[in-house]
Amino acid sequence: MKQLADNYILSSGHDGHDRLRLLCEIHDPSTRRLLLHAGLGPSTSFVEFGCGLGSVCRWAASQGARAVGFDLSEAHLGEAARMAREAAIPQIEFRIGNVYDIEAQIRDFDVAYCRFLLSHLSEPVEAMRAMARCLKPGGLLVCEEPDVLTIAAEPRSENYAAVVDAIIRVADSRGLDYRLGRRLALHAQRLGLEVLHADAYQRHFFKGREKGYWTWSFIEAKEALLSTGVRPADFDDWISGMTAVDLDERVLVAHASVHQLLARKRL
Numbered sequence: 660m661k662q663l664a665d666n667y668i669l670s671s672g673h674d675g676h677d678r679l680r681l682l683c684e685i686h687d688p689s690t691r692r693l694l695l696h697a698g699l700g701p702s703t704s705f706v707e708f709g710c711g712l713g714s715v716c717r718w719a720a721s722q723g724a725r726a727v728g729f730d731l732s733e734a735h736l737g738e739a740a741r742m743a744r745e746a747a748i749p750q751i752e753f754r755i756g757n758v759y760d761i762e763a764q765i766r767d768f769d770v771a772y773c774r775f776l777l778s779h780l781s782e783p784v785e786a787m788r789a790m791a792r793c794l795k796p797g798g799l800l801v802c803e804e805p806d807v808l809t810i811a812a813e814p815r816s817e818n819y820a821a822v823v824d825a826i827i828r829v830a831d832s833r834g835l836d837y838r839l840g841r842r843l844a845l846h847a848q849r850l851g852l853e854v855l856h857a858d859a860y861q862r863h864f865f866k867g868r869e870k871g872y873w874t875w876s877f878i879e880a881k882e883a884l885l886s887t888g889v890r891p892a893d894f895d896d897w898i899s900g901m902t903a904v905d906l907d908e909r910v911l912v913a914h915a916s917v918h919q920l921l922a923r924k925r926l
């Protein structure tokens with residue numbers, strides 16, 4: 660079984676929850692549009708891997724789908740289940756589970772979904788293959804992954820550029836692809852799936868909490884960055900430079916572009 664700790668450089672505990680909540684605020688609207696485009700509705704069977712705090716599962720269930728969310732983090736799943744109980748959402752289940760190692764009874768789903776999971780895995784194509792196995796013939800694999808190299812400030816910020824360079828080196832040193840988003844459709848095609856939709860969007864911010872999302876993520880990834888030889892003093896300089904950019908409403912910050920894939924398992 661592949662271990663979460665191998666490659667996941669962000670927090671898998673309670674201290675990561677506020678950042679994950681912000682991630683959901685930023686991306687849930689596009690995810691919902693994508694899943695509606697995929698035909699999600701009443702009676703859809705929906706399974707999500709790396710569901711984190713479960714906001715997509717809760718929304719899917721609120722549309723009448725039967726939703727199952729898997730994650731490796733007990734802390735995330737506990738919070739996901741708590742929010743589902745509080746909102747009294749029926750037809751939803753959260754379970755501990757590794758995407759590489761999906762239980763035999765998870766079969767014949769209409770939609771298998773993940774967001775910002777595959778780029779944290781050293782074998783993303785194997786994970787996609789495992790997800791496709793959960794689908795019934797004609798079922799849809801839906802994935803959303805970033806291309807981290809597209810994060811930038813305009814006018815250019817050397818601090819943003821330095822951290823993005825450094826995080827790509829972290830990915831290389833761990834055998835990860837933080838640019839996976841742009842290769843999603845190719846991977847799906849090679850797995851024999853029929854690609855129905857491959858597209859990307861990129862959020863941009865002049866101000867607001869959302870603007871600093873990536874700075875926050877890089878702070879959470881500090882240990883991984885230092886482990887590749889980044890000097891603590893450089894890291895601190897970069898983060899204070901990025902924070903200054905985030906607070907400056909004349910500077911536009913482009914988040915990582917997010918690539919969306921919709922691919923059908925052949926009949």
Ligand SMILES: C[S@@+](CC[C@H](N)C(=O)[O-])C[C@H]1O[C@@H](n2cnc3c(N)ncnc32)[C@H](O)[C@@H]1O
Nearest residue numbers: 667709710711730731732756757758774775776
């Ligand atoms: C960046 S978070 C994204 C969470 C959620 N998909 C979202 O977009 O809000 C990645 C999630 O994948 C989970 N994860 C990491 N490796 C995993 C694996 N091998 N199998 C299942 N989940 C995994 C982490 O615990 C974390 O909750």
